[in-house]
Amino acid sequence: MKFSLATLARQALRGHQDWPEQWRSPEPKAVYDVVIIGAGGHGLATAYYMAKEHGIANIAVLDKGWLGGGNTGRNTTVIRSNYLWEESEAIYGHSHRMWPGLSRELNYNVMYSPRGHMMLAHGHHDEIAFKRHIYANKLAGIPNEWLTAEQAKAFCPIINIEPGIRYPVIGAALQRTGGTARHDAVAWGFARAASARGVDIIQNCEVTAIRRDASGAVIGVDTTRGAIGARKIGVVAAGNTSPVMAMAGMRMPLESVPLQALVSEPLKPVMSCVLSSNAVHAYMSQSDKGELVIGAGADSYVSYSQTGALHIATATLEAICEIFPILSRVRMLRNWGGIVDVTPDRSPIVSKTAVPGLYVNCGWGTGGFKATPGSGHVFAHLMATGEPNAIAAPFTIERFRTGKLINEATAAAVAH
Amino acid sequence: MLLIRCPYCEMERPEIEFKYGGEAHLTREPKTATDEEWTDFLYFRDNTRGELAERWRHAVGCGRFFNCVRDTVSDKIVVTYKAGESRPAAT
Numbered sequence: 001m002k003f004s005l006a007t008l009a010r011q012a013l014r015g016h017q018d019w020p021e022q023w024r025s026p027e028p029k030a031v032y033d034v035v036i037i038g039a040g041g042h043g044l045a046t047a048y049y050m051a052k053e054h055g056i057a058n059i060a061v062l063d064k065g066w067l068g069g070g071n072t073g074r075n076t077t078v079i080r081s082n083y084l085w086e087e088s089e090a091i092y093g094h095s096h097r098m099w100p101g102l103s104r105e106l107n108y109n110v111m112y113s114p115r116g117h118m119m120l121a122h123g124h125h126d127e128i129a130f131k132r133h134i135y136a137n138k139l140a141g142i143p144n145e146w147l148t149a150e151q152a153k154a155f156c157p158i159i160n161i162e163p164g165i166r167y168p169v170i171g172a173a174l175q176r177t178g179g180t181a182r183h184d185a186v187a188w189g190f191a192r193a194a195s196a197r198g199v200d201i202i203q204n205c206e207v208t209a210i211r212r213d214a215s216g217a218v219i220g221v222d223t224t225r226g227a228i229g230a231r232k233i234g235v236v237a238a239g240n241t242s243p244v245m246a247m248a249g250m251r252m253p254l255e256s257v258p259l260q261a262l263v264s265e266p267l268k269p270v271m272s273c274v275l276s277s278n279a280v281h282a283y284m285s286q287s288d289k290g291e292l293v294i295g296a297g298a299d300s301y302v303s304y305s306q307t308g309a310l311h312i313a314t315a316t317l318e319a320i321c322e323i324f325p326i327l328s329r330v331r332m333l334r335n336w337g338g339i340v341d342v343t344p345d346r347s348p349i350v351s352k353t354a355v356p357g358l359y360v361n362c363g364w365g366t367g368g369f370k371a372t373p374g375s376g377h378v379f380a381h382l383m384a385t386g387e388p389n390a391i392a393a394p395f396t397i398e399r400f401r402t403g404k405l406i407n408e409a410t411a412a413a414v415a416h
Numbered sequence: 417m418l419l420i421r422c423p424y425c426e427m428e429r430p431e432i433e434f435k436y437g438g439e440a441h442l443t444r445e446p447k448t449a450t451d452e453e454w455t456d457f458l459y460f461r462d463n464t465r466g467e468l469a470e471r472w473r474h475a476v477g478c479g480r481f482f483n484c485v486r487d488t489v490s491d492k493i494v495v496t497y498k499a500g501e502s503r504p505a506a507t
Contacts, residue, residue, distance in 0.1 A: 242461075242462070242463035242465070243465040246462075251456070251460045251462065253459040253460050253461070254461065254463050255463055256463055256465075300436035301418075301436045301470065302438075302439075302464070302468055302470065303491055304465050304488050304489050305488070305489060305490065309417040311431075311432055341463075344459045400459040401452070401455045
């Protein structure tokens with residue numbers, strides 16, 4: 001069913017009793033051309049673009065839980081592309097340029113809101129690092145600009161720019177096209193659009209083994225819902241990538257750590273942008289519901305527990321109270337953790353592997369949400385054709401052997 | 417917050433006294449290691465879902481590195497032991 005004003009009017013006259021399910025929930029077939037492991041945003045986008053642009057619709061997307069129930073539903077929904085290196089600018093820029101048209105593309109409102117992403121500078125080193133990013137971004141055609149402290153306060157009036165605070169604000173980098181989208185809607189929109197093109201989304205179906213033939217090539221997976229054959233397998237399992245790849249005998253350049261976030265009670269609108277501060281480690285935006293969505297730090301240790309230690313959240317809230325004194329009495333409603341797969345150079349891996357037929361899209365670490373459409377788009381090309389396009393080509397596993405790393409460790413909006 | 421027993425101080429102390437050191441028992445032969453062995457040593461990790469041997473440093477205590485076996489699903493610490501000792505059996 002295509003969503004439109006006419007559809008809405010028709011359903012209203014019928015008392016909204018006829019809305020169909022948004023995607024099919026079929027029984028798994030015996031064999032597929034492609035099996036994607038992980039029904040988060042990136043996996044669903046991969047399936048959608050493979051069906052749409054490469055004519056491969058005999059695809060199953062498997063998830064051990066429910067779709068969008070991992071990091072897709074746990075992140076702070078920040079969208080931006082102000083990365084340092086050309087390779088990053090290409091892949092994040094590609095994704096960023098897809099967001100404005102995504103709701104129309106999917107016929108599903110993903111609530112993309114380019115409200116501006118502002119990073120506060122608190123000292124000389126912040127300033128020179130941010131200006132380096134701004135100049136690099138300008139060369140790559142990525143919008144990014146420098147603001148004085150007064151301009152930053154005019155853009156986001158609730159920040160404290162008093163010179164006497166522990167980390168005074170001396171300026172900011174602003175990407176006006178940065179913003180947010182509704183994370184669940186992105187997963188649901190891709191799921192609905194992929195399902196409409198014939199992709200089978202199979203939830204509550206945990207992969208327990210990857211099957212290979214005598215030559216080592218993949219031939220399918222064992223799951224909690226039986227064996228499923230596959231000519232190609234794409235692993236898009238975020239924090240659980242290492243355990244899944246281990247099923248094919250592969251060790252990965254990844255460490256999985258909990259990244260924490262919090263939301264406050266709903267407030268009337270107090271800020272219209274996404275604001276982050278690298279030095280004191282806090283980032284925040286306000287959802288349409290009025291909750292302040294706050295990104296905290298990552299725990300230092302490997303964990304799959306989807307929770308973390310309170311001292312991490314406490315440190316972030318202390319920073320929030322200093323930057324936004326107006327919020328010091330606001331109560332937090334919930335906090336949680338998502339397991340993020342972090343690479344040594346903090347850049348993703350979109351790559352073939354040494355195992356024939358096995359592909360992997362991982363390592364998006366603490367900032368994968370923004371890349372959802374672009375990541376799915378380039379990974380679909382890689383899986384369909386067997387070769388990466390120019391955007392995906394630098395993001396191989398091989399780069400850790402050749403040394404051609406894409407070091408974005410210092411380029412994140414906050415330090416992780 | 418984890419409570420970690422430092423095997424040198426012989427005390428259970430809060431996590432904020434420690435710095436994480438990543439996977440334990442990674443070795444290489446500097447004079448003979450191939451590119452592949454160096455790559456593996458520098459970048460590739462087991463990233464175990466389950467019991468993982470890892471390094472911690474009692475940064476604001478005795479300052480020494482030691483090893484720890486922890487279940488990465490429950491975050492429960494199984495055992496801590498001194499650097500240079502091999503991983504205890506049955507962990």
